[in-house]
Amino acid sequence: MAAADTREVILEARELTREFDGVKALDRFSFKLHRGEVLGLLGANGAGKTTAMNCLLGLTLPTSGELEAFGKPLHAHRIEILRRANFSSAYTALPGNLLVWQNLLVFARIYGVPNPKQKIAELLDLLEIPHLDKRVTGQLSAGESTRVNLVKAFLNDPELLMLDEPTASLDPDIADKVRKVVRKVQRERSIGILYTSHNMRDIEEVCDRVIFLHKGKIVCEGTPAQIMARSSSNSLEDVFIKIARDGEIVDEPEKEKAS
């Protein structure tokens, strides 16, 4: 039995359920994210990851259940919590007709970043994109755009970061750089990260712990190594496929007995 994590819980969902027209997109979903931990949220399309992320960001209200961040109920303390958190998604964009530095300056001011120009320059350097600051945001490549979004996500030195498929549509080289930067910043600043991805390489490299969702329910939870061992798989990709097809992972010996 694994030892209990003694680090501070910065995000917690208890029995979170979200129904759409009678269909449960999330079904009594519970988890804890600790300070300095990277938690991967995995599942096939429609498994409930996006719904979970949206509930956690306060964009969608749960049908039932409780959500807390930094020990406070999310909906009652939304603004206070969002000041200490940030978000980046492959599916959102910064206004395309503004220059990169203009977009970042606006968000730096929203988050009340002291000395915003210096902070932006530091983060652009960290993400290896200082040359992009005067470029038009809408003319960036997918890889450049992702890294600019990450600069925005790191602007306020968040204690809690939600990354929704940050390496989607990136080539392997850029995806690798993004993973390394996320891991570096996360370790240096002890950020708690909730990370969704369909790229299992991402998950294996970045996540300390993983939750697999299927039809809104948690079907499997643990470190990537524990999960692979449990399902006698060599990779998380195999586990992903098993869960997507069977809805659960069955230990190989048990499967043989059953057949």
Added chain:
Amino acid sequence: MSFRIISALVLRYLFLYTRTPMRLVELVFWPLVDLVVWGNVTVFIQKNSDAQFGGFILFFLGAMILWDILFRAQQGVAISFLEDVWTRNLLNVFVAPVRTAEYLSATFAVGFLRILVTVVVMSLVSWIGYSFNIFQLQWWLLPFFLNLMVFGWALGMISTALILRWGQAAESLAWAVPFFIQPVVCVFYRVEDMPAWAQPIAWCFPATPIFEGMREVMVTGVMSWNHLWLAGGLNVIYLALAGWLFAWVLNLTRKRGLLTKFATQ
């Protein structure tokens, strides 16, 4: 409410307008087209009617400039919201620590800036081109301006709430909503010129006593305080109801999970 956050949001729109000068053209072009058409019609009628009627016809130019105050304020709110939708930036804003009141206040400020640009240009052109001086409304211009701007904000919130509720398919409402009420707020004619059954409806909108007041001031130089109190009182009610409607619809979209669909479609 944080002034820092409001000013940051306003800064974003200022960057947008300075980066894309075509948006500034839009602020000036259509009002000028309207002004030239109505100005020329006014000159034509003045030349072909007696002096008294020729004086009345100047109402059109005054009404048009005042109508633009209302319209630009409404557009400031509705179009600013749509800018976030069009640029897929809405989620970034809604997951940032921005209160609804701060977001709306920023759009109000943008509305105010849009009005300034449009009204200054229109006033100059109507003065130089058609000898119509908006300042003949004297200090009454200030309460007219404020009341029409506040009503425009309320209409902007209502338009935005409807777009939020019905999705991008309803975005034409951003332009249509002011024109739904234009026939009943007596912009270009008096309340008593409307059918009797429609007159009580006209008095339910804060813009009606303002346009009535404008005509009164242009003829007599003074305005009934009752008109001003009515406009102010109705504006308080409209602003409160529109704010409530916006907050209610925003909460409804969160409950139904529509906000993210809307923001990423």
